[in-house]
Amino acid sequence: MNPILGSRARTGTYLLGWVPIVALLLLVALSQGWALLEALVLVLPLCLLGAFLFLSSWYLCRALPLASTRVGSHWTAWFTAAAVMAALWGAAAQGLAWILSRIHLLSGLYDRTRAALPTLLGLGAVLYLAVLTLHYLIDAMERGKAAEDREAQMRLLAQDAELRALRAQLNPHFLFNSLNSISALTTLDPGRARTMCILLSDFLRGSLRLGEKRLVTLAEEVGLLKSYLSIEQIRFGARLQVAWEIAPDTEGEEIPALLLQPLVENAIKHGIAGLPEGGVVRIASRREGNVLELRVENPVDEDMPAPEGLGLGLRQVRSRLQMRFGDRMRFEAGIAGGVHRVLMVFPAHEEVKP
Amino acid sequence: MTERTYTAVIVDDEDLARAVVAEHLAAHPEIQVVASCPNGFEAVKACAEHRPDLLFLDIQMPKLTGFEVLELLDPQPTVVFITAYDQHALKAFEVHAVDYLLKPFGADRFEEALVRAKARCGQGAPSGPQPAALHDAARSDWPLDRLVVKDGTKVSLVPLAKLDYVQAQDDYVLLKTPEKSHLKQQTISSLEQRLDPKRFLRIHRSFIIQLDRLARLEQTPSESWVAVLTDGNRLPVSKSGYARLKTVLDQGGL
Numbered sequence: 001m002n003p004i005l006g007s008r009a010r011t012g013t014y015l016l017g018w019v020p021i022v023a024l025l026l027l028v029a030l031s032q033g034w035a036l037l038e039a040l041v042l043v044l045p046l047c048l049l050g051a052f053l054f055l056s057s058w059y060l061c062r063a064l065p066l067a068s069t070r071v072g073s074h075w076t077a078w079f080t081a082a083a084v085m086a087a088l089w090g091a092a093a094q095g096l097a098w099i100l101s102r103i104h105l106l107s108g109l110y111d112r113t114r115a116a117l118p119t120l121l122g123l124g125a126v127l128y129l130a131v132l133t134l135h136y137l138i139d140a141m142e143r144g145k146a147a148e149d150r151e152a153q154m155r156l157l158a159q160d161a162e163l164r165a166l167r168a169q170l171n172p173h174f175l176f177n178s179l180n181s182i183s184a185l186t187t188l189d190p191g192r193a194r195t196m197c198i199l200l201s202d203f204l205r206g207s208l209r210l211g212e213k214r215l216v217t218l219a220e221e222v223g224l225l226k227s228y229l230s231i232e233q234i235r236f237g238a239r240l241q242v243a244w245e246i247a248p249d250t251e252g253e254e255i256p257a258l259l260l261q262p263l264v265e266n267a268i269k270h271g272i273a274g275l276p277e278g279g280v281v282r283i284a285s286r287r288e289g290n291v292l293e294l295r296v297e298n299p300v301d302e303d304m305p306a307p308e309g310l311g312l313g314l315r316q317v318r319s320r321l322q323m324r325f326g327d328r329m330r331f332e333a334g335i336a337g338g339v340h341r342v343l344m345v346f347p348a349h350e351e352v353k354p
Numbered sequence: 355m356t357e358r359t360y361t362a363v364i365v366d367d368e369d370l371a372r373a374v375v376a377e378h379l380a381a382h383p384e385i386q387v388v389a390s391c392p393n394g395f396e397a398v399k400a401c402a403e404h405r406p407d408l409l410f411l412d413i414q415m416p417k418l419t420g421f422e423v424l425e426l427l428d429p430q431p432t433v434v435f436i437t438a439y440d441q442h443a444l445k446a447f448e449v450h451a452v453d454y455l456l457k458p459f460g461a462d463r464f465e466e467a468l469v470r471a472k473a474r475c476g477q478g479a480p481s482g483p484q485p486a487a488l489h490d491a492a493r494s495d496w497p498l499d500r501l502v503v504k505d506g507t508k509v510s511l512v513p514l515a516k517l518d519y520v521q522a523q524d525d526y527v528l529l530k531t532p533e534k535s536h537l538k539q540q541t542i543s544s545l546e547q548r549l550d551p552k553r554f555l556r557i558h559r560s561f562i563i564q565l566d567r568l569a570r571l572e573q574t575p576s577e578s579w580v581a582v583l584t585d586g587n588r589l590p591v592s593k594s595g596y597a598r599l600k601t602v603l604d605q606g607g608l
Contacts, residue, residue, distance in 0.1 A: 173414075176438035177368070180457035184370035187377060237369050274416045276367070276393040301416065303511055304500075 002058045003138050014134075015051060021127065022047045032116065038109050041100055046093050050127060053089060057081065057132035061139055078132065079125075086124030093120050154323040158214050158256075160316065171265075181235050196234050203227040210257045218285060218294075219251040221260050225283065228261070232268055239278025240268070245295075250285040253292050253348055256320050262313040263296040263342050270311075271298030271340060292348040297341045314342065321346055360475060361404060363389045365397040365423065366412035366436065371457065375410050375436065378464045385468075394418025395509050398426050402507050406431050407475045413437040418509065422502045426509060432474045434467050498548050501529060503536040512536055514553070518567050518583060520545060522560040532585065555602060557581055557595035565602065 004010045022043060029039035060081050064074045097113035100106045113120075178200055185193035206224040210216050222244075233240050260283065267281045279299035286293050318331040321344060329346035362385050366372045372390050379385050385408070389400035394415050401409065409431040413420035420435060435454040452474045453467040501512045512529050521528040522542035529536040538545075546556050556562050567583045571591065574580055579591040581599075591599065 173438050176457050177371075180374065180438065181368070181370045183458035184374040184377075188370070188373055235368055235370065273367075273414070276395075276416045303417070303513070 002055055003135070003142065004055060004058075018047055018051050025123075028119070029116070032112075034112060038106055038112065041106065042093065042097060042109060042113065045096060046089070049092055050089055050124065053092075054085060054128045054131040056085070057128060058135050060132060061135040066136060066140070078129065082125040082128045082132075085128045086121045089124040089128075090117055090121045093117070150323060154320075157316070157320050157323055173269075174265075177235055178231055185234075192234065196231065199227050199231050199234075203231060207258070207261070213257045215254045216257045217251065218246070218253045218255055221255060221257070222246055222251070222283075224258075225260060225264050228264065229281070232272075236268075236272060236278060239275070240272050241278070241280045243280050243282040245282065245284035245286075247286040250287050250292060250348075253285075253287070255292075255294070256324060259317060259320065259344075260294065260296065262317060266311065266313050267296055267298035267340070271300050274301040274304060275299060287348055290348050291345055294344045295341065297339050299338055300335055300340045302338050317342075317344075357384050358476075360385045360407040360472065361388045362386065362408040362410065363391065363397065363400050363404065363406040363431070364410045365391045365394070365415070365420070366410075367392050367415045368412075371412065371436070374458075375464075378461060378468075382468070394420070394423045397423050398504065398509050399507050401427050401431065405429065408471050409433045411435055414439070417511070418502065426502055426504045432471050434471055498550070501536075501538065501545075503529065503538045505536070510536055514549070514564075517554075517564055518585060519564065519587070519589060520554075520562040530587075555595075555598055557599060558590050558592045561589050561595075563589065568599075571596075571599070 004014050025043045025047065026039050029043060030036065060077065064077060066074075094110075094113055094117065097109045101108070101110040178196070182193050182196050182200075185196060203224065206227060210220060210224055229240070229242050233242070264281065264283065272278050272281065280297075282295070282297040284293075284295040284297075314333050318333075321329045321331055325346045329344070332341070332343040334341065362379060364372050364375045364379075364387060366375070369392070372392070376387060376390065379387055388404040388406055389396075391397040391400050394417050397409075397411070398418070400406075409427075411420045411423060411433055413435055414437065418426075420437075424430070424433060433451045435451045436457060436459075437454065438457040440456055452471045455463060455467055499514055501514070501517075503510045503512055512531060516531040516533075518530045518532065520542060521530065523537070525539060525541065526537050527540050527542050527545055529538055542556075542560065542562065546554070546562055549562065553565055554562050555565055561581075563581060563583065567585070569582045569584045572580045572582055572588075579596050581589045581591050583589065
């Protein structure tokens, strides 16, 4: 949708902008000896037509964004379009004049218009380019606003992630089940009960610390996951196995804080917990050129109907990446061969935003 | 006269959680733990084999939930639910559990539940959960996406997505899927109430179809209607069933 026609206020302002042009054309026509009636019947419809015809420059603005580096090559397109549109406009003027000249009072209009045609063509081209410029201005304005919105939304999502992290610590199911395991271990194996208390404290402290930051190193995030998974391993016993495939050259990479935590939590909740035999949760990272690839895999119960679409947790992880990297990231999640896999690819060594 | 003894089955997918219950029960010589099951399938099997008096049952487990296990048991033992989530508590009472324990629980709380459970057993045959209450309970929490069926001691899960149609057979329903048919002890009306009316429609006293399996409607020489399914099956459509179908079709439901 054209941004000018898209809002009633903008359409009004734009048409108002044509009033001085109408006035100018009328003055020029009168100074050339046109009768007022002749000038009015030609200029008014012609300007109205021009106002809408030249809005088509929106498509050109969209097709040739200024952001691209080869702006130089745009000139040809702009001027060709201006020439074509001016010719169309001129032809319309001549056609209109021809029709109107059938009317007795306006019989001289056709010749007068033909005489004024070079002026009209020139003016048409100038007006077309003016409307085109207007579109570029509006576009730049909206892009600025979109960037601002994106920034705001990113902040919101980051806050949301922090909140979620806080909630994850207080995830009632996780917490109560962990406490139940500790309660069982106090008589069965007091040593392990103490280990579990310490692991739980490590995890809570770690997620509080990470939740305060926006970016952490992969090694920090992995550290948190390790304490989380150790707790779950006590709970699930042999059912939960973990395969770490973290490439050493990726450990220093900075990633959004608590990016992997919700994925690993999902892997347990929707994967391991649903399987009587359990399985392996695989957490992998590698660097290829200047992109970082993160992967979380877990087996799922194939007899269970797969939930439709992405769950809230996955959607949130994806939009956090999207906010940060735009279309320079890839996020895939799906089930194949009984394994649920989440794959994230994004630029490595991303500069830290203020 | 010696005190009566009780048999008990413990069901939880976590080893440690089962160990806690077993530990509490060890202080009670009158209670004999006959089975300790890590999942719902084994629980159904163990209950069929041992017919226990008491069942300590976790709710969230792989494959079968605690509620689904209960639905498959006949006769019903006296049930104490054990869960980490108190959102299940209300439902536990709806299905006539004598008590529910929230993880982690202490010895006092466990004793209290045990006293209640033993008292219920003393009343003779436990009043099992009403099927309707079970169904309502199952519905209130999880969107129903599958049915549980027991053939002898074997438990099958039938995902609703696979269900072509349901046929009433006295007190049973025949669940027809592309691979095979399952017989489930339930009336077609109570099953109808559990199914999503946007996906399933009762087309006849004896038939419910999954709407996206309907290929076309045909009229017989005797002016009655027949539903032809995508797999070629032809099922009778009653007058009221036709009216319901027409409403759905007119709404563009297909």
